[in-house]
Amino acid sequence: xxLKHGLxxxxxxxxxxxxxxxxxxxxxLGFFWQGKTSQIYRExxxxxxxxxxxxxxVVQHDKPNKKLYxxxxxxxxxxxxxxxxxxxxxxxxxxxxxxxxxxxxxxxxVSSSQATSLIREFQKQCKLALSAFDTTSSIIDEYSKIVAxxxxxxxxxxxxxxxxxxxxxxxxxxxxxxxxxxxxx
Amino acid sequence: xxLKHGLxxxxxxxxxxxxxxxxxxxxxLGFFWQGKTSQIYRExxxxxxxxxxxxxxVVQHDKPNKKLYxxxxxxxxxxxxxxxxxxxxxxxxxxxxxxxxxxxxxxxxVSSSQATSLIREFQKQCKLALSAFDTTSSIIDEYSKIVAxxxxxxxxxxxxxxxxxxxxxxxxxxxxxxxxxxxxx
DNA sequence: TTAATCATGTAACACGTTACATGATTGC
DNA sequence: GCAATCATGTAACGTGTTACATGATTAA
Numbered sequence: 325x326x327l328k329h330g331l332x333x334x335x336x337x338x339x340x341x342x343x344x345x346x347x348x349x350x351x352x353l354g355f356f357w358q359g360k361t362s363q364i365y366r367e368x369x370x371x372x373x374x375x376x377x378x379x380x381x382v383v384q385h386d387k388p389n390k391k392l393y394x395x396x397x398x399x400x401x402x403x404x405x406x407x408x409x410x411x412x413x414x415x416x417x418x419x420x421x422x423x424x425x426x427x428x429x430x431x432x433x434v435s436s437s438q439a440t441s442l443i444r445e446f447q448k449q450c451k452l453a454l455s456a457f458d459t460t461s462s463i464i465d466e467y468s469k470i471v472a473x474x475x476x477x478x479x480x481x482x483x484x485x486x487x488x489x490x491x492x493x494x495x496x497x498x499x500x501x502x503x504x505x506x507x508x509x
Numbered sequence: 510x511x512l513k514h515g516l517x518x519x520x521x522x523x524x525x526x527x528x529x530x531x532x533x534x535x536x537x538l539g540f541f542w543q544g545k546t547s548q549i550y551r552e553x554x555x556x557x558x559x560x561x562x563x564x565x566x567v568v569q570h571d572k573p574n575k576k577l578y579x580x581x582x583x584x585x586x587x588x589x590x591x592x593x594x595x596x597x598x599x600x601x602x603x604x605x606x607x608x609x610x611x612x613x614x615x616x617x618x619v620s621s622s623q624a625t626s627l628i629r630e631f632q633k634q635c636k637l638a639l640s641a642f643d644t645t646s647s648i649i650d651e652y653s654k655i656v657a658x659x660x661x662x663x664x665x666x667x668x669x670x671x672x673x674x675x676x677x678x679x680x681x682x683x684x685x686x687x688x689x690x691x692x693x694x
Numbered sequence: 695t696t697a698a699t700c701a702t703g704t705a706a707c708a709c710g711t712t713a714c715a716t717g718a719t720t721g722c
Numbered sequence: 723g724c725a726a727t728c729a730t731g732t733a734a735c736g737t738g739t740t741a742c743a744t745g746a747t748t749a750a
Contacts, residue, residue: 325736325737326608326611327737327738329608329611330611333611333614333615333618336615336618341700341701341702342701342702342703343699343700343701343702352614353611353614355605355610356605356606356607356610356611356614357606357607357608357611358604358606358738359738360738360739360740361701361702361703362703362704362738362739362740362741363737363738363739365702365703365704366703366704366737367737369703384700384701386746386747387699387700387701387746387747388700388701388702388744388745388746388747389701389702390700390701390702391701391702403615403618404618404619406612407612407615407616407618407619407623408619408623416607416608416609417607417608417609417631417634418607418609418631418634418635418638418675418676418679419543419606419607420540420541420605420675421541421542421543421604421606422541422542422601422602422603422604423511423514423542423601424601424602424603425540425541425542425668425671426511426514426515426518426538426541426542427591427592428664428667428668428671429518429537429538429541429664429665429668430518430521430588430592430664431592431664432658432660432661432663432664433518433521433588433589433592434589434592434593438592438593439664446602446603449602449603450603453603473617475617476617478617478690478693479613479614479615479616479617479624480614482613482686482689482690483610483613483614485682485685485686486610486613486679486682489678489679489681489682490603490605490675490678490679491603492678493674493675493677493678494603494671494674494675496674497670497671497674500670501667501670504667505663505667508663510708510709512709512710526728526729526730527729527730527731528728528729528730543710544710545710545711545712546729546730546731547710547711547712547713547731547732548709548710548711550730550731550732551709551731551732552709554731569728569729571718571719572718572719572727572728572729573716573717573718573719573728573729573730574729574730575728575729575730576729576730
C-alpha cells in the first residue's frame with residue numbers, strides 16, 4: 325500500500341488538492357511510483373474514510389471549485405509507522421518488473437536484427453532519461469526552498485542518485501550487450 | 510499483458526503443466542516478473558479460451574492427475590507479434606516501482622538512525638542478491654542443454670547480466686549513501 | 695480556433711495478492 | 723509423525739488502467 329503513503333507523505337508538507345497531488349506525486353515520486361489521477365482520487369476518498377485526511381471545499385470564481393485535503397493526526401501516525409516498520413522485503417526494494425527484459429529473454433525467437441533494434445531503442449531511452457538528471461539538482465533546490473528543511477532535500481538527493489545510477493548501469497548494459505551481439509555475427 | 514506472454518514463451522520450449530510452469534516461470538523470469546500460482550492457473554484457462562493453448566488431462570497413479578498445456582499455432586503467432594511489435598515504452602523498460610525508495614524519499618520524517626538502518630538492510634539484501642549470481646552461469650548451462658539452442662541461452666545470459674549490473678549499481682549506491690549520511694553527523 | 699491548464703470524478707475492466715481447500719507420496 | 727513436493731484450483735479482495743464526462747479560462 326504505497327500510493328496512499330506517498331500521498332500522505334506529500335500532504336505532510338502541506339495541504340493540497342487532488343489535482344495538485346497528482347502532479348506533485350508524478351513529478352517528485354514518479355521515478356519509483358506512479359499513479360493516474362483516477363486512481364489518486366479514489367485513494368483520497370478512501371483515505372478520508374480511514375480518517376487519515378480531512379477535506380474542505382474551496383469555492384473559486386475564476387476557476388472550478390476545488391477540494392483541499394489536509395492530513396490528520398491519525399494520518400501522520402500512519403505515515404511514520406509505515407516509514408519505520410520495515411515490512412519491506414527484497415521484493416519491495418529490488419524487484420524490477422520489466423516486460424522489456426522479458427522480450428530480451430525470448431529474443432531468440434525473432435531475428436537478431438529485431439533483437440538488436442529492441443535493445444537500441446532501450447539504449448536511446450536510457451540516454452534520454454539520463455539527460456533529464458542535468459536539471460534535477462536545481463529542481464530539488466527549488467522544491468527545498470518551499471519545504472525549507474535541508475534534512476528533507478538530503479534524502480531527495482539520495483533517491484535521485486539512485487535514479488541516475490540505475491539509468492547509467494542500464495545504459496552500460498545496453499552498450500555491452502549490443503557489442504556482444506554484433507561480435508557474434 | 511506480460512504474464513500471458515511469458516507463459517507462452519516457456520510453453521514454446523515444450524508442453525508443461527501449470528505447476529511446472531509456475532516453478533519454471535519464477536525460476537527463470539523471476540528477476541523481472543513474478544506470478545503466484547493462483548494467477549497463473551487463471552491466466553492459463555484464459556489463454557485456452559483465447560485459443561493460444563490447448564490442454565490434455567494426464568492420468569497418474571502415484572501422483573495427482575495433471576493437465577498438460579501445449580501452445581497452438583495461434584499462440585505462437587501471438588508470441589512473435591508481441592516480441593516484435595515494440596509497444597514497449599519507457600515505462601515498460603525502465604520503470605522501477607519501489608516502496609523502498611519511497612521510504613527513503615520521506616526518511617527526513619524519521620530519525621537519521623532509522624533512515625540509515627533502512628538503507629543498511631537494503632545493502633545487505635543487495636549483497637545477498639549479488640551472491641546468487643555466482644551460480645547463474647551454470648544454471649543457464651543446464652537449462653540450455655534441455656532447450657539445446659545456443660541462440661536462446663545467449664539472451665538468457667544477457668538478461669542475467671542486467672540483473673547483476675542492477676544489483677551491483679544498487680549496492681554501490683547504498684554504500685555511497687551511507688557514507689554521505691554518516692559524514693553529515 | 696485550438697490546445698493547454700485547471701479541477702473532479704465514475705464505470706468497467708485488467709491484473710495481482712491473500713486465504714483457503716484437498717489429498718496422495720516421499721524423505722528425515 | 724512432520725514437512726516438503728506434487729497438483730489443481732476458487733473466492734474475495736486490492737490495486738492499476740482505460741475510457742468517458744463536464745466545463746471554464748487563458749495563451750499561441
